[in-house]
Amino acid sequence: MGESILSPVEHIKAASRGLRGTLEAGVADLPTGALGGDDTQLLKFHGSYQQDDRDLREERRLQKLEPAYSFMIRTRLPGGVCTPGQWLALDAIARTHGNGTLRLTTRQAFQLHGVVKRDLKATIAAINATLIDTIGACGDVNRNVIASANPMQSTLHAEVHAWAARISGHLLPRTRAYHEIWLDGARVAGTPEAEPIYGETYLPRKFKVAIAVPPTNDVEVFAHDLGLVAIAGSGAGGADLAGFNVAVGGGLGVTHGDPATYPRLAQVIGFVAPGDTLALAEAIVTTQRDFGDRSNRRRARLKYTIETMGIEAFVAEVQRRAGVQLAAARPYRFTSSGDRFGWTRGVGDRWHLNLRIPAGRIADRDGARHLTGLRAVAAVHRGDFRLTPNQNLIVANVAAGGRAAIDELVRDHGLDLHARTPPTSRDALACVALPTCPLAMAEAERYLPGFLAVFEARLAHHGIAQVPVLVRLSGCPNGCSRPYLAEVALIGKAPGRYNLHLGGDATGERLNVPYRENLTEAGIIAALDPLLQRFAAERRPEERFGDFLWRTKLLSA
Ligand code: SRM
Ligand code: SF4
Numbered sequence: 440m441g442e443s444i445l446s447p448v449e450h451i452k453a454a455s456r457g458l459r460g461t462l463e464a465g466v467a468d469l470p471t472g473a474l475g476g477d478d479t480q481l482l483k484f485h486g487s488y489q490q491d492d493r494d495l496r497e498e499r500r501l502q503k504l505e506p507a508y509s510f511m512i513r514t515r516l517p518g519g520v521c522t523p524g525q526w527l528a529l530d531a532i533a534r535t536h537g538n539g540t541l542r543l544t545t546r547q548a549f550q551l552h553g554v555v556k557r558d559l560k561a562t563i564a565a566i567n568a569t570l571i572d573t574i575g576a577c578g579d580v581n582r583n584v585i586a587s588a589n590p591m592q593s594t595l596h597a598e599v600h601a602w603a604a605r606i607s608g609h610l611l612p613r614t615r616a617y618h619e620i621w622l623d624g625a626r627v628a629g630t631p632e633a634e635p636i637y638g639e640t641y642l643p644r645k646f647k648v649a650i651a652v653p654p655t656n657d658v659e660v661f662a663h664d665l666g667l668v669a670i671a672g673s674g675a676g677g678a679d680l681a682g683f684n685v686a687v688g689g690g691l692g693v694t695h696g697d698p699a700t701y702p703r704l705a706q707v708i709g710f711v712a713p714g715d716t717l718a719l720a721e722a723i724v725t726t727q728r729d730f731g732d733r734s735n736r737r738r739a740r741l742k743y744t745i746e747t748m749g750i751e752a753f754v755a756e757v758q759r760r761a762g763v764q765l766a767a768a769r770p771y772r773f774t775s776s777g778d779r780f781g782w783t784r785g786v787g788d789r790w791h792l793n794l795r796i797p798a799g800r801i802a803d804r805d806g807a808r809h810l811t812g813l814r815a816v817a818a819v820h821r822g823d824f825r826l827t828p829n830q831n832l833i834v835a836n837v838a839a840g841g842r843a844a845i846d847e848l849v850r851d852h853g854l855d856l857h858a859r860t861p862p863t864s865r866d867a868l869a870c871v872a873l874p875t876c877p878l879a880m881a882e883a884e885r886y887l888p889g890f891l892a893v894f895e896a897r898l899a900h901h902g903i904a905q906v907p908v909l910v911r912l913s914g915c916p917n918g919c920s921r922p923y924l925a926e927v928a929l930i931g932k933a934p935g936r937y938n939l940h941l942g943g944d945a946t947g948e949r950l951n952v953p954y955r956e957n958l959t960e961a962g963i964i965a966a967l968d969p970l971l972q973r974f975a976a977e978r979r980p981e982e983r984f985g986d987f988l989w990r991t992k993l994l995s996a
Contacts, residue, residue, distance in 0.1 A: 457614035457631030472508035486573025518603035519547025519826035543799035581610035643731035644739035659947035691918035709765025722761035776947035780857035799830030812852025862907035872914025879914035881931030901975035926985035
């Protein structure tokens with residue numbers, strides 16, 4: 440590939456000396472709240488994005504002020520597990536350095552928003568002091584590895600969680616830049632450290648790994664570059680891990696109006712034993728490193744590399760690099776994709792309480808002091824917390840005797856939404872979008888309650904208020920709330936306007952299809968209402984809305 444056609448980000452990475460660039464000086468340059476352009480790219484690899492408050496953009500422009508810059512910081516939290524102590528520390532950091540909210544993401548991580556540049560270093564250092572880091576949480580590397588939540592439910596879940604941490608650790612960048620810049624670590628003089636897996640220009644694009652434990656597909660394993668489906672072995676209780684079915688080439692990001700971009704489900708290419716899993720994951724990453732498109736970032740994800748190489752050539756290359764021969768995929772079946780709300784009982788008489796956190800935003804609002812409530816829970820909780828891939832939270836590993844105290848705090852702080860919310864609202868997702876996301880074309884998180892109120896009123900009108908419909912909103916086609924897997928998805932087109940996609944399933948195994956474009960709320964409801972009416976009248980017992988639309992040929996591929 441000729442040098443001249445490399446995308447600008449490739450040049451920035453190549454010149455960065457192992458992701459250092461001029462970040463340290465830029466962070467110390469306080470007269471401006473922003474970083475230089477190249478450093479904003481490098482900062483992502485350290486787990487942070489420069490943003491500005493888009494609600495204030497126009498006002499500040501008129502006042503001839505620079506935009507209200509701040510930084511979003513994202514943690515790396517394999518499998519989404521943290522301790523009560525870590526929760527309390529992050530809560531304090533969000534209130535002292537952030538905007539007073541914690542955001543749980545669709546990849547089981549925390550995001551802090553609103554950190555100003557002068558606090559950036561102290562905030563990242565404070566996060567590290569809790570033994571959570573932010574390395575590779577963003578950027579052209581492997582991102583946070585996600586795994587089925589409720590890992591203590593069975594010994595298999597616990598094994599799988601350990602695998603999430605192992606894969607995440609194995610695929611971490613080796614540069615010491617992070618420690619130098621944020622943690623006052625010793626400087627590396629001269630040639631930067633080698634990056635045995637990534638090389639000096641890292642990957643062409645982000646890379647994502649998820650591990651599912653059937654029958655639950657809460658991670659939506661086929662939306663990821665590398666999806667692993669855990670297969671139980673024949674150990675005591677059938678719980679030991681036999682290995683993983685391997686799926687490659689999933690990804691959801693799309694660009695409006697560019698037919699060369701599309702969502703794609705990962706395809707299963709075989710079965711790998713535990714002992715070969717790291718070698719295989721590394722070979723997939725290095726094949727993407729060497730064959731991925733470094734000229735056009737819109738076509739740089741693994742899904743396009745596989746389409747270009749052909750799946751046979753891709754698998755042959757991966758097997759050669761790994762020195763591993765994949766076996767035939769093992770049978771598995773998914774029966775659900777969402778969370779299991781309320782209390783569930785796990786092994787060793789431990790209990791897990793899955794709470795509903797709308798759009799993953801934990802804040803104190805009138806009548807719902809969720810941040811304060813969870814701080815109170817963390818202060819008495821002796822188990823741990825688990826962030827789910829659906830932006831929700833599990834208060835995990837509670838002894839039977841500890842449940843009552845947690846129930847009381849949950850009720851007192853309005854955190855019992857799982858028990859009070861209709862099924863459709865309980866399962867809905869929305870990405871962050873405005874005001875912090877620079878790519879948002881329309882509202883998502885802030886519009887979610889309003890849209891759900893209107894949508895659920897139509898469900899109630901048709902007598903199906905208790906029938907769950909999987910609804911997801913994204914403020915642009917990048918798909919951060921995994922909208923292309925929803926039964927009903929709104930994908931931001933312009934302020935107040937959305938493309939309507941229909942027809943996903945309830946197990947994360949079918950993409951939806953575009954149904955109508957550029958609709959206002961009234962247009963969305965007008966498009967949906969006749970379909971809901973027919974669904975209410977003609978649905979088979981237990982039939983889901985997405986399945987109904989395909990069966991009755993109201994949708995076509
Ligand atoms: Fe995402 C970019 C938020 C999960 C696909 N995503 C962004 C940025 C960083 C905007 C930017 O580039 O400046 C958003 C920050 C908004 C803000 O203000 O906080 C953002 N993405 C999120 C989160 C927080 C959504 C949420 O509401 O939970 C999720 C953070 C996950 C994490 O902890 O790491 C998040 N993003 C996803 C997912 C879902 C997933 O991974 O399971 C996807 C679709 C799956 C995929 O990657 O294919 C996703 N985000 C994107 C894309 C499109 C990538 C592509 O291949 O085209 C972008 C834009 C980009 O990379 O250029 C993007
Ligand atoms: Fe931003 Fe678009 Fe992702 Fe929503 S889907 S957070 S608007 S990039």
